[in-house]
Amino acid sequence: MTDKAPTTVLDSLNLGLHTAMQEDSRVYLLGEDLLDPYGGSFKVTRGLSSRFPDRVWTTPISEAGIVGVAGGMALRGLRPVVEIMFGDFTTLIADQLINHLTKFNAMYAGQVGVPVVIRTPMGGRRGYGPTHSQTLEKLYLGVPGLTVLAPFHLRGEMPLGTPGTLLHQAITTTDAPVFFVENKLQYLLPLIQPGEGNEFEMIEIHPGDETRAPFYRVRLQSAPPPRITLAAYGYMAHLAMDALKQLAYQDEIFAELLVPTQLAPFELDPIYDSVQSTHRLLTVEEGSPALGWGAEVLARTAETLGAGLHQAARIGAQGVVVPASPQQEAACLPDVSKIINRAREMVR
Amino acid sequence: MDNHTVLYRQMAAIRSFETLLLDQFSSGIFRGTTHTSLGQEANAVGVLANLSEDDIVVSNHRCHGHFLAYGGDPQALFAELMGKPSGVCGGVGGSQHLHWRNFYSSGIQGGTVPMAVGMALAEKQQNSGAIVVNFMGDGTLGEGIVYESLNMASLWQAPILFVLENNRIAQTTPAHLAIAGSIPQRFEAFNIPAKHLDSSDVLEILPLAGELIEKVRTEQSPHALVIETARLGTHSKGDDTRSPEELAALWAARDPIAIHGARLDESTRQQINQQVEQVIHGAFQAALDSEGGTA
Ligand SMILES: Cc1ncc(C[n+]2csc(CCOP(=O)(O)OP(=O)(O)O)c2C)c(N)n1
Ligand SMILES: [Mg+2]
Numbered sequence: 001m002t003d004k005a006p007t008t009v010l011d012s013l014n015l016g017l018h019t020a021m022q023e024d025s026r027v028y029l030l031g032e033d034l035l036d037p038y039g040g041s042f043k044v045t046r047g048l049s050s051r052f053p054d055r056v057w058t059t060p061i062s063e064a065g066i067v068g069v070a071g072g073m074a075l076r077g078l079r080p081v082v083e084i085m086f087g088d089f090t091t092l093i094a095d096q097l098i099n100h101l102t103k104f105n106a107m108y109a110g111q112v113g114v115p116v117v118i119r120t121p122m123g124g125r126r127g128y129g130p131t132h133s134q135t136l137e138k139l140y141l142g143v144p145g146l147t148v149l150a151p152f153h154l155r156g157e158m159p160l161g162t163p164g165t166l167l168h169q170a171i172t173t174t175d176a177p178v179f180f181v182e183n184k185l186q187y188l189l190p191l192i193q194p195g196e197g198n199e200f201e202m203i204e205i206h207p208g209d210e211t212r213a214p215f216y217r218v219r220l221q222s223a224p225p226p227r228i229t230l231a232a233y234g235y236m237a238h239l240a241m242d243a244l245k246q247l248a249y250q251d252e253i254f255a256e257l258l259v260p261t262q263l264a265p266f267e268l269d270p271i272y273d274s275v276q277s278t279h280r281l282l283t284v285e286e287g288s289p290a291l292g293w294g295a296e297v298l299a300r301t302a303e304t305l306g307a308g309l310h311q312a313a314r315i316g317a318q319g320v321v322v323p324a325s326p327q328q329e330a331a332c333l334p335d336v337s338k339i340i341n342r343a344r345e346m347v348r
Numbered sequence: 349m350d351n352h353t354v355l356y357r358q359m360a361a362i363r364s365f366e367t368l369l370l371d372q373f374s375s376g377i378f379r380g381t382t383h384t385s386l387g388q389e390a391n392a393v394g395v396l397a398n399l400s401e402d403d404i405v406v407s408n409h410r411c412h413g414h415f416l417a418y419g420g421d422p423q424a425l426f427a428e429l430m431g432k433p434s435g436v437c438g439g440v441g442g443s444q445h446l447h448w449r450n451f452y453s454s455g456i457q458g459g460t461v462p463m464a465v466g467m468a469l470a471e472k473q474q475n476s477g478a479i480v481v482n483f484m485g486d487g488t489l490g491e492g493i494v495y496e497s498l499n500m501a502s503l504w505q506a507p508i509l510f511v512l513e514n515n516r517i518a519q520t521t522p523a524h525l526a527i528a529g530s531i532p533q534r535f536e537a538f539n540i541p542a543k544h545l546d547s548s549d550v551l552e553i554l555p556l557a558g559e560l561i562e563k564v565r566t567e568q569s570p571h572a573l574v575i576e577t578a579r580l581g582t583h584s585k586g587d588d589t590r591s592p593e594e595l596a597a598l599w600a601a602r603d604p605i606a607i608h609g610a611r612l613d614e615s616t617r618q619q620i621n622q623q624v625e626q627v628i629h630g631a632f633q634a635a636l637d638s639e640g641g642t643a
Contacts, residue, residue, distance in 0.1 A: 028473075060503070065462045065496030072466020075452070076404070077474060080466075095493075099456045100463060107454075108447035109438035 009153050009163045010187040013044050013119075016164030017081070020171040021052050024079060027171055029056045030066045031083030041085045042121055042187055063092040067118060071101040071177075074114045081171055087122035087181070088134050101177045102145035113175035119167070123183040123235060123286055124317075124333050129324035135287035135317065137181045141264045141296065147174065148264040149213055150181040150234040154202075155191030161204060162191065166213060166261055173211070181263070183235040183286070195221070200241065207269040213262035215270040220248050226256040228347050229274040231297055232284035233260050236334065240284050243339035251340075253347045268297060272304050279310040280346050284339055289316035311346050315339055352611055355397070355550050357620050359389040359605050362413045364621075364628040365422055366581070369412075369429065373585055377636065378429045382443045385413030387548070387580030390604035391513050392417035394553030395481060395573070398561045402478040404450040404471070406464035410513075411446055411453035414483055418451045422628055426635035434638040450478070458484070458491025461510075465497045468506035472568060479507040479564045487518020489527055489534065501570040502538040509564050510535065510572040511557070515579040520589045535572035546576035548604040551611075578602035 006012040021027045029048055031040065035058045039046030049056040059066045063084055070080035084090055090097075101114050124133035140148055149170060151163030163182075170178045194202040205215040218241060219226065232240040237259040247253040256278070258271050275281045281301055283294030294314035302309050318332045366384035373382065385392060392413035396405065399418070407414040415425060420436065428435030429443055436446050444455035454460045464482035471478040488494060489512075501508055514531060516523040532542035541563075545556055553575060560571045578598045582588040588595070609617050 057504070060496065060499055062493075062496035062500065064493050065500055068459065068462025068493065068497065069466035069469065069500055072463035072468075073470040073473075074466075075463065076467045076470035078470045095456065095459055096462070100454065100459050103445075103454075104447075107437060107441045107445045108452075109440050111437070111447055 006164060007190055008187065009151065009189050009191065010042070010044060012162045012164035012191060013151070013167055013182065014046055016167035017045060017048055018051070019164070020168045021048060021055060024172055026077065026079045027055065028073060028078055028080045029083070030059050030070055030080055032059055032061055032085050034058050034083060040083060042184065044119070044182070045083060063089050064096050067093040067096040068100060070116045071096065071114060074116045075104065075112055079115045079171060081117045081119065084118060084120040086132050087120045087136055088131050090120055090136060093118070094139070097140065097146065097177065097179070098143055102143055105145060105176060114177050115174045117167070117171050117174065117178045117180055119180040119182060121182045121184045121187070123185060124322050124329055125185050127324055127326060127329065130321040133322040133329070135285070137179065137263065138287050138292040140179050141293060146177055146179055146264065147262065148179045148181060149262055152216055152233070152237055152259050152261055153186060153189040153191055154216070156193045161214070181234060186235040186238065189238055199245070205270045207267040212267060215261070216259040217270060217274070218244065218257040218259060220244060220254070223248060223254045226254045226278050228253065228255045228280040228282060228343055229271065229278045230255050230257040230282050230284065230339070230343070231271055232257065233263060234286070236284045236286055239334065239336050240339060242336045243343065246336065246340055247343055251344060253343060255343060263293060266296060266300060268300055271297060271301060275301055275305055276308055279308060281309060281312050282315065282339070282343055282346060284315045284334055286334060287316055288319040289314040290319055292316060313342055313346060315342055353616060353620060355393055355554070356608055356612055356617070357624060358393045358417055359550065359608065360621060360624045361422070361628060362389045362392065362416050363605055364624050365416060365425070366412060368628055368632055370581070370585070379431055380442050381584045382429065383410040383584050384581045385410050387578045387598070387602060387604065388513055388515065389413050390548050390550035390553050390608070391511065391575050391577055394550040395511055395557040397554050398558040399481065400478070402450065402476060404467050404478055404480045405452070406460050406467065406480060406482045407451070407453035408457070408460065408483055408485065408488070409444045409455045410485065411444060415446050415448070415451060415453070420446070420448055420451060423631035423634050426632050427638055430635055432635065432638050433640050434635070457488045458494045461494050461497040462500070464508060465501045465506050468501070468508040469504055472507055477565070479509065479561065481509045481511060481561070483511045483513060485518060486512065486514045486516060486523050486531065487521065487526060489531065498535060498538045498540060502540050505569045507564050507568045508570045509560055510540070510570065512572065512574045513577050514574055515577050517579055519583045520587065531574050532572070540570045540572050542572040542574055544574045548577055548602040549607050550604055551608065
């Protein structure tokens with residue numbers, strides 16, 4: 001870790017971990033290949049094992065086992081964080097997550113808390129092929145008792161805005177299991193500050209109470225009222241921001257983007273509010289849309305707004321195995337032009 | 349009261365609780381399913397007699413005996429099985445999912461083993477001095493996560509005693525159709541010393557478990573106790589595919605209450621049995637009379 005303010009999502013997450021471990025001696029970190037100098041497959045945990053050698057545990061290749069161990073540690077007073085090396089491997093922890101960690105609080109009638117944060121990178125575009133490129137968080141959305149978070153690449157003063165503060169907050173304050181979804185390409189994104197060298201304006205919105213992870217509403221500065229609402233999170237929020245600009249400059253189609261950092265439990269008021277005036281909603285996710293995040297967002301928006309929702313569409317990966325070849329992978333995954341084309345069709 | 353009568357009373361209370369439970373199941377008071385520990389009471393009582401105040405018990409689906417031997421309240425357990433707010437977990441958990449003080453149970457085979465290891469590690473990190481006793485059955489050795497957990501327990505020297513209750517059957521599947529190789533060697537392969545005891549006698553189980561719990565506590569490392577035992581009842585409410593002859597032979601040779609009861613004189617035994625019946629029936633009635641639930 002450096003003392004400089006972080007400039008990328010990766011640095012910010014790393015700082016969030018450092019800060020949490022420094023502040024709270026109950027925070028432990030478990031995962032595969034975390035030790036320095038390697039510092040984890042994607043380097044998010046760099047420097048931590050040198051600084052906190054007793055509390056950073058490199059583990060056997062036992063994804064289910066380490067999540068179970070973390071659950072036990074959490075039940076007995078610690079606040080463990082688990083890194084799952086690739087999001088694809090979270091299928092191995094499904095039983096621990098669904099039948100154990102998220103059950104204890106309710107099935108023991110509220111007598112216990114289970115403060116575990118499970119972090120993992122999802123996503124493709126690295127050519128890693130079918131078993132190392134998936135976006136699987138939809139499998140965990142709606143599991144009772146599980147909070148699912150996804151960071152947004154923001155810098156700046158917003159209280160929970162940066163990836164690192166979102167992670168830090170989750171680690172140090174949660175009473176229940178958190179599934180923290182990172183993304184391989186998002187790691188490299190520079191953190192942006194609205195208005196600083198860019199044409200975006202943003203506001204932070206807290207649906208529900210202040211402790212909930214926020215939404216961000218993104219518009220172009222001094223743009224006319226938006227005619228379509230985009231909704232996206234994580235790395236897709238970055239693509240959607242690019243689409244927002246191109247739609248404005250090339251087509252004079254003005255959109256606003258809603259970016260949740262909390263995917264579950266679903267609290268979508270900011271989306272409903274936006275669609276109430278645009279009447280059009282386009283969701284963007286990197287996973288395949290079938291039974292996914294976008295499907296749920298559209299369903300809830302339709303249930304809430306009824307005839308107020310005129311048009312709805314989802315963008316996501318094709319429902320196929322993610323190919324390794326760059327051309328085939330690019331064709332499979334969502335990109336800026338797919339977002340723009342769909343938005344044009346909807347507004348035209 | 350001497351130690352003999354205390355142990356007898358505890359085992360008789362578990363037997364009485366579960367016999368009443370099975371008798372009453374068809375009346376519709378209880379919902380769902382239940383797994384009784386008939387025949388295995390000496391494991392619960394013998395092992396848990398050695399616990400200190402802060403020690404932790406992680407149990408499985410067959411948890412009533414463990415819960416009662418831990419000191420759990422029979423009335424709260426009856427109420428839990430009746431789905432009442434006055435139950436151990438307010439009726440949410442039911443038979444297999446209990447938590448009270450430092451007792452935890454759950455119904456997914458093997459899935460609680462890493463949790464138990466994590467608890468032991470947490471206690472060690474916090475220097476509490478507490479250790480964990482983790483019960484599992486022979487059939488659970490089929491789950492891969494058990495071996496992930498044994499590996500980490502040894503690697504990180506978790507203060508935990510694994511108690512494997514080998515009743516040689518899992519639901520209806522006899523051990524020879526499910527388990528290859530040696531059970532103690534499974535633990536030893538991970539450098540976890542394993543003691544093997546073929547007994548349903550509480551006076552044999554108690555001191556050996558005590559010795560191992562002491563070692564776990566002083567060495568701050570994992571140990572295993574494999575107890576050959578007998579399930580004298582059905583798997584759950586009424587499912588048993590074993591022959592009446594096989595069961596009769598097990599009852600004659602392996603009933604821990606008969607084995608230990610033979611050490612007491614007839615009148616003491618009768619007296620304890622009567623007192624226990626009264627307490628358990630009283631607990632049942634009080635649970636039944638409490639608010640809400642399915643009754
Ligand atoms: C993961 C999982 N698979 C299957 C079951 C269903 N089931 C409940 S108890 C049991 C048998 C367990 O046998 P064993 O571990 O020997 O314990 P015992 O019942 O003999 O005490 C089975 C198959 C379960 N509860 N969890
Ligand atoms: Mg068995």
